[in-house]
Amino acid sequence: MLVVRDTETKGRGVFAAQDYAQSQVIEKAAVIVIPKQQVKLITKTVLTNYYFGWHGESGAIALGVVSLFNHSYHPNAFYVKKFAEQVIEVIAYRYIREGEEITVNYNGRVDDLSPVWFDVME
Template sequence: MLVLRDTEIKGRGIFAHQDFAKGELIETAPVIVIPKQQVKLIVKTVLLNYYFGWHGESGAIALGFASLFNHSYHPNALYIKNFAKSVIEIIAHQDIRKGQEITINYNGQVDDQSPVWFDVEE
């Protein structure tokens, strides 16, 4: 179970309301696929901060909590895009304790240190 609440420095965040073991599925989120012709319009909206790159040049907005996890270069979770089922799965990358914020690396790989489009607060 997950809960949305304020963080100390990142605004809102998603927190564990139970323990998750490394490798455990945290959430399966259905997505709304955004055709590649419409992705360029997203960059002019607040949705820029919430969408995932999808198959090819399309994008996706994940429903549930998936689009609300905060970024970290040292995340405790990862995401897997399942194009065939149009879902994103959030998986514990390490053990996560109840009350801990769950974070993902927006670059897609847990160890990818590439810059993102905002100043990162760790």
């Protein structure tokens, strides 16, 4: 179970409403695939901060709360894109306690320290 609420520094975030064991699936969300011809259009809207790069040069908007997880270079979860199923799964990287904010690394790998398009607040 998940709760969306304000954080102290990052705007809204997603928080655990229960404990999650390492490797447990936290959320599985269907996506709306954005054709590569339309990705440039989405980058000119507020949705630019909420879409995922998808297969090839296309994009995807995850339904549910998956697009609301905040970024961290020290995340407690990671996401897996399942192209054939058109879903994204968020999985606990380590044990997560009830009440803890759940974060992912927007670069796709938990240890990827590449810069993102905004100033990161840890």
